[in-house]
Amino acid sequence: MKHTARHFSRMAGLILTLAAVFPAGCDRRSSPGKIGNQPPDLLLDLGNKAIIQLVWIEPLQLYVGQYEISNKIYRRFQPEHNSGRHNNLDLNQDNQPVVNVSWNDARQFCQWLTKNHGASGARPCRFRLPTEKEWETFAACGQEQEYPWGPDWPPPKKWNYFGRENPESAPKLDRNDGFRVSSPVTQSGQNAWRLFGVGGNVWEWCEDTDGPSSKSRIFKGASWADCNPYFLKLSRRSSNSPDSRYLNRGFRIMADSNNSGGEESNRPESD
Numbered sequence: 632m633k634h635t636a637r638h639f640s641r642m643a644g645l646i647l648t649l650a651a652v653f654p655a656g657c658d659r660r661s662s663p664g665k666i667g668n669q670p671p672d673l674l675l676d677l678g679n680k681a682i683i684q685l686v687w688i689e690p691l692q693l694y695v696g697q698y699e700i701s702n703k704i705y706r707r708f709q710p711e712h713n714s715g716r717h718n719n720l721d722l723n724q725d726n727q728p729v730v731n732v733s734w735n736d737a738r739q740f741c742q743w744l745t746k747n748h749g750a751s752g753a754r755p756c757r758f759r760l761p762t763e764k765e766w767e768t769f770a771a772c773g774q775e776q777e778y779p780w781g782p783d784w785p786p787p788k789k790w791n792y793f794g795r796e797n798p799e800s801a802p803k804l805d806r807n808d809g810f811r812v813s814s815p816v817t818q819s820g821q822n823a824w825r826l827f828g829v830g831g832n833v834w835e836w837c838e839d840t841d842g843p844s845s846k847s848r849i850f851k852g853a854s855w856a857d858c859n860p861y862f863l864k865l866s867r868r869s870s871n872s873p874d875s876r877y878l879n880r881g882f883r884i885m886a887d888s889n890n891s892g893g894e895e896s897n898r899p900e901s902d
Contacts, residue, residue, distance in 0.1 A: 672697070673886065675748050677707040683744075685886055686825050690773050691765055696883040698816035699728040699828045699835065700740070708740050717812050717878050726815040728833045728881040734760075734848040734873035737836045737882040744884070756886050760838040763868065765885065766851050770829035771865055772822055778863055779822060779830030779852070786863065790820030791831040793858040804858045813855050813879070830863065831855060833881040841870035848872075854879035 673694050675683040681704045685694035703725035706712055714722040714730045722730055732740075737760055744758040761769070770779045780787055785804055791814045794804035808814075819832035829835075834850040841847040847870040853863045856879045861867065871877075 675744075677704060677748065679707065681707050683884070685884075688769050688824060691768060693765070694886040695761070695765075695769050695826060696885065697826055699819075699833060699881050699883045700737075701725060701816050702727055702729050705729040705732070705740065708743050709736075715878055720812045722812055722878060724815075726817065727813045728816050728819075728828065730813065730833055730878050730881050731876045732836075732881060733876050734836045736876075738873075740882075741884055756888065758884050758886050760836055760882060761885050763837045763839045763849050763851065766829075766835065766837050767865055769824060769826055770822065770852065772824045777865065779865055780820065784860060786830065787820060789818070791818075791828075791855050792853065792863065793856055802858055810855060828852075828883075831857070833879050834869065834877075836880065836882040841868070845870070846873065850880055 669689060670687045672687070673685040675685070677683065683700075683704060684697045686697045687693075688695045702712070702714055702723055712729065712732075714727065716722060721727075741758045741760060745756070749756045749758060776782050778784070778786065780790060785806065786792060788806055788808055791808050791810050792804055793801075795807045796809060796811050797803055810818075813819075813832055816828060816832070819828035820830055821827050822829055829852055831853055833852075833854050835852045837849045837851055839849045841849055849868055849870045851865075851868070853867070857863060862869075
């Protein structure tokens with residue numbers, strides 16, 4: 632269903648006070664820049680009770696996914712997807728973050744979402760992966776700090792890393808976060824900008840390549856399988872081929888105005 636500019640104008644007064652649900656689109660709105668007086672969260676209804684919630688991030692002038700993309704949401708794009716198991720522990724529950732997805736998969740999900748849910752009057756929306764710089768900005772809430780949660784060590788208990796909850800004989804954090812593998816996306820450490828899972832739970836694919844001559848794509852944020860302080864730092868840059876898939880790597884999305892003037896190529900990349 633397409634929203635006409637006239638219809639969208641009539642809705643403007645409502646969406647300034649209520650979270651807006653756009654079954655087939657979104658709209659980028661400017662913010663006054665005051666905490667508590669920002670544009671409402673953006674909700675995308677994909678059907679079958681699968682809803683993506685995005686939060687307005689003022690310094691970026693962009694919407695950012697409040698949560699990592701879950702299995703339930705990803706299966707609206709690929710119904711047969713299975714995130715798998717690790718040591719007989721389930722990674723495939725609806726509310727867990729989708730894993731076993733490549734950068735190519737994540738990019739194609741964004742293209743599918745833009746095509747099917749990005750139209751909104753005269754200001755269409757494009758969904759994409761964040762750049763490394765954007766990821767570091769929203770993960771650190773715009774601050775200069777060493778870790779996503781702040782300057783202190785160890786991480787807070789609700790941030791999902793490899794700790795005492797795991798019986799394996801291996802280095803681990805001296806605390807129990809309650810999840811041996813990935814947690815539900817709504818239960819993995821929340822930062823001050825209301826974003827969950829920007830540290831731990833799963834690594835997140837970013838748009839960037841790892842250098843001008845590289846085809847490898849960057850991922851950030853560490854995961855449930857990590858405990859080394861070096862990997863948990865905001866500055867940590869990891870990368871792999873765009874067709875690689877792992878049990879502790881997923882993604883989140885961003886939304887901006889679709890001013891590119893044309894569709895992105897659907898051709899995947901590979902080494």
